[in-house]
Amino acid sequence: MYIICSIGPKINDENSIKDMASEGMNVARFNFSHIDYNNTERLIKFIVNNFKNIKVLQDLQGNKIRVSHKFIREERVYTGDIVFFCIEENYNLKFKNKKVVPLTILKNLDSLANLKTIYMKDATMEFEIIDICGKLVKTRVKKGGIIRKEKGVNIPNIFRGDMNLNEKDKKDIVWGLSKGVDIICLSYVTCKEDIIELKGCISKTLKRFGKGNFPKIWAKIETKEAVENIDSILEEVDGIVIGRGDLIPETNIFKVPLIQEEILNKTKLKNKEYILGTYLLNSMKRKETPSLPEVEALYNHIKDGINGFMLAGEVSTGRYPSMCVRTLKDIILKYS
Structure with a gap:
C-alpha cells in the first residue's frame, strides 16, 4: 500500500x-x-x-487558481470587509484605496459571471461576489483570514474548459x-x-x-x-x-x-x-x-x-x- x-x-x-x-x-x-x-x-x-x-x-x-506572486504583501481581512479580485495582467493598474488581490490562471472575468462565492485556503476563508466592475470583481468577506501569495483559491462552478496544460507544467x-x-x-x-x-x-x-x-x-x-x-x-x-x-x-x-x-x-x-x-x-x-x-x-x-x-x-x-x-x-x- x-x-x-x-x-x-x-x-x-x-x-x-x-x-x-x-x-x-x-x-x-x-x-x-x-x-x-x-x-x-x-x-x-x-x-x-x-x-x-x-x-x-x-x-x-x-x-489550480492561486493568489498571484504579484501580491507581495500579507493582508488580514475581516468579516464585512470589501475585497476586489482581478486577473494577474491587470494588477499593475493603480486602484486607489481598494484592497485588490490578483489571481492566477483566470484569463478574463467572464468566467465569474453569475457565480456567487470565492473561497480561499480550503474554504476557511470565504468571499461573497457582489458585482463585476470593469476589471475588478467586488466581494464582501464572509469568513476572514490572512491573504498572501500562493494561497489556494476555489471558485465553485467556474468554467475551466479553456484552461489547458500551462507553460509551468510543461x-x-x-x-x-x-x-x-x-x-x-x-x-x-x-x-x-x-x-x-x-x-x-x-x-x-x-x-x-x-x-x-x-x-x-x-x-x-x-x-x-x-x-x-x-x-x-x-x-x-x-x-x-x-x-x-x-x-x-x-x-x-x-x-x-x-x-x-x-x-x-x-x-x-x-x-x-x-x-x-x-x-x-x-x-x-x-x-x-x-x-x-x-x-x-x-x-x-x-x-x-x-x-x-x-x-x-x-x-x-x-x-x-x-x-x-x-x-x-x-x-x-x-x-x-
Missing part, C-alpha cells in the same frame, strides 16, 4: 528523508506548485541512491522526466483531454531525450467536472488521487463521502489505483496521537480496498511528521 509523504518545510533535507523512510514512507511527493529545482534535484538523487523501494511522485500544479514535466520521476500526478483534472494532453507532452519529451521510462499517470480529482467525467478520466490513467482539501469547496462537504465511495467502486471495477489525500490525520499536525474518528475512517478505507494514502500538511508542516507516518503505517498493518 502506498504511504505518500509530501516533501515540504518539515521534510526538506537528507536526515528528514531518512526519518520518513524508516517510518514507512514508500512514495516521496514533490509538490511542483512550490518547488526549488536545486534542492529537489538533490533530494531526488539522495532517494534514488539510497532507497530503492521509494518512488518519486511529481505532483503538477495544473489549473517546463516541470521536462525537468521531472530528466530526473527519472516514477509517477506524475496532474492536479485539477477536469476531463480526459487533460490527461491525453499530459501523456502527449510526456511522450514528446521522452522521444526528445531518446531514453527514459514512461511514468505512471495519476489524476487528482478535486473538481465537480472531474467527478462528472470520472468514467472517461479512468480510461486514460493508472490511478486517481482524491484531493479532499479542494474537493470540499469545489463540491460540498456532505457530498464528499458519496463521491469517494462512487469513485472507489469505479476504480476497483477498472482495476485502477485509488489514493486518498488530505485530512487523513489532521489532528496530528498539533498532537502526537490521532483522533478516534480518524482511525475509524482509515480502518473503513482499508477495509474497502484502498491502494494508498497521501499525507500532506500532516508531515510537510505538522509538528510530528515522523510519528504521523509511523501511525499511518501501524494502522495499515493492523487493519490490512
